[in-house]
Amino acid sequence: MKNKNNKPLQVALYGMEERAYKTMSMYLKGPCKGVAIVVDEFAADVDLIDADHIKAKDLLEGRKAKSPSRPIIVLSLEEILLPDTIYVKKPVTTADLVAAFKQAAIMLNTAAKAKKVKGDREQQAPIKPDLNAIKNLDNSSPKSKKTESKRIDEEERKKTSKHRTAMDLTEVGFSNYLGNLDGINFSDSQQVLNASFNPKDFFLGYVQSALKAAKAKGRIAQLNSGWKPLIIFPYSKEIWLDADDKQLRAFAGLVIKKNENKGMSLTPVDQAAANCSKKMEGFYDVDNFLWKLAVWTSKGRYPDTIDIDSRVFLTHWPNFTRLVVTPHAMRIAALLVMGPRTAMSIASDLNIKPQYVFVFISAAHALGLVGQTKRQADEIIASPEVNRSKSKGLLGRILGRLRG
């Protein structure tokens, strides 16, 4: 049972030796039609334990202690009825296992809804930036800092992975992922050329400015926007924001007029950092956050700081294993590292819609990975030919296999 976004559940396996582990991985992918994929325990939505393992009891207790809200599926020859677990009798059948994952998905959805209700209630409380905390940043005692640091380290692994891929989405799916954009008809080639946005008019621009200021001052800082406070940790290159993707996507698309942004401010903080450590799932790697924010700000447009008629270059490949991989992003990156090209020529060379190129350029630009050729000599040099492998068919089949 895949979730609403057609993403399989992520499951961690316990009590299985290597061969059983591999067999279960392949069983989930094959007969169970990708109901779940096996991942490391820290990235999992669901735990699956072989209850006939000699240390099954310890494994079960350990998992309940570490991740109490995570659904647990237990496989056993004999019936085991434990609270908050889903039992599957051995020998495991495809139908039973799929049903167990379906039940786990329901449990996860129920928990997520409950959390959202709680979050909405918290959101209704007025935001009161702690202006007095500005100069208290370095006043905390070494002991309390150390204790806090240790606590944060212990909690560190609760930071959930937020680089889920978007590249498998269909065109409609990706449009939904980007969110609605009124006023531009992307079927009209002329309108496409004018489909730009000014990052400074959006949350993206304010976050970028705040990051720059926090980095320059070397202090933890809180960006107050009239929405949810966003905390910047310049040394660990992390951002904390108590918002899920849906909320962030909605806010990313809102135009913030300069004369209406009086609520926007940046304040150094320390107490807020201590408070937010309770919610590790709110942490984002800065690059991951900016990339995603830029994708949702772009919605298929390009930043107006880019001259659409000039060629762009990519300084290096984005770290795609830790970013949202948008459709065709890897192809675009591979093409751009070969040499500069205009956005429209990329779309033409790869035979893809310009929106995909614009989204990529917007995200890479937010991370400072994209620039434009300035020298006249650069403009004169022709863009290098696209490599066409003689083994194209074979490579394509490998690609298809990797993407399942």
Added chain:
Amino acid sequence: MSQYKIIFTGPVGAGKTTAIDSISDVPPVKTDAAASDMTKSRKDSTTVAMDYGIMNLDDGEKIHLYGTPGQERFDFMWDILTVGGIGLVLLLDNTRADPFQDMQFFLDSFSDFISDTSVAIGVTQMDLSSKPSINDYHKQLKGMDLKPAVFSVDARVKNDVSLLVQALLFSLDPGLED
């Protein structure tokens, strides 16, 4: 039927065996043995010959996944392994004393193969040691006039290894259809 290979290389403990395990369709053939030399400080067992896995394609074609032995005393095998190779996946352990030196060593060792094909670099153990950063790797590579994909990789996570191999394929031909 042709023998197509993807080669996984890198120093001891970088995750070559695990990475092959992550994307192989069959339980990989491992040739690990208890480490008895300097590698023991890095891991209890090490690959003494090579690791081998298979990716089965829809048309019955098989892609052979070879992991080179991490110990340099087996480097005589590397040239033999690369014959017919599609490309190189270089895994680097970020907790090693000098990962840049490792990178230089392996890129030099496989330079002919890389110039004929391509390379993608995965940096493992970044959760244990965040320095050098991915950007630091790119700066080093710039000095070597190379612009390969460099990703943070957890070799146990299939998606990470899959994306790295995909980057290798697109480096060979960006025109491949998504």
